[in-house]
Amino acid sequence: MANPMSPKLADRLRYGLVGVIFVFGLAILVMVANPLVPAEFRAFFIDRSSDCMAIPVSGEIALNQPMSFQHSKSGDASRSLRVCGWIEPQDTGTWSTGPESRLLLDLESLVGDALLDFEIAGFVTEKFPQQEAIVSSGGVELAHWSFTKTEAIHQTLRVPHALANAKGGLALSFTFANATSPAASGINNDQRRLAIRLLSLLVTDEGAAAPP
Secondary structure, eight states: OOOOOOHHHHHHHHHHHHHHHHHHHHHHHHHHHOTTSOHHHIIIIISOOOSOOOOOOOOOOOTTSOEEOSOOTTOOGGGGTEEESBOOOBTTBEEBOSSEEEEEEOOTTOSSOEEEEEEEEEOOOSSSOOEEEEEEETTEEEEEEEEOSSSOEEEEEEEOHHHHTOTTOEEEEEEOTTOBOTTTTTSOSOOOOBOEEEEEEEEEETTSOOOO
16 A cells, blocks of 8 residues: 655645645736737737637648548647637537637649638527627638528638738638537537637639649
8 A cells, every 4th residue: 555645745736736736826927917919919818808719820721621620530630720719620610719719721833813612601599699700810801791591601712812821821710700519509518609600611713724
């Protein structure tokens, strides 16, 4: 039988844990009071006004090949694109969460404009019969989509070459004025605010030469 922890060691561990909690709490208070905290950090960790805390992604996506946003045993294909504001993929696709979601696409090989074909659905319920999504990049609004049905549809987005081929990749922002939770609709107790569900994305190059 293993020897029980000595009282002195147990006390030291307890004091150590209290110290760590105290330091962490103090750090949060300092950040709350510090106006120099990055706006994105403040919105996510302090104000809790955003569910979108950016994480580094490669943006890797192959042209002319649909990328799935649905759960697969073979791996999470769209992980390379999802910057923030997305729930982990499910069998039915990947839901947005919160008022903003972002994708990053590395389209360095483009010759012409990019044509993005999204297979997408909105979170629409009897209580909330319409969902809106504004798609933008670099402050430029590219599309304003409206959803009134639960079934997935195809939405096509044309992105000018200069924007699609931008240094660092094409950063797409999806903003939702009325993202809402299943709990608010009386479906279940899920408090996450949903707006759209992505199933797949196909990117084609309008400037590429047609096959002979």
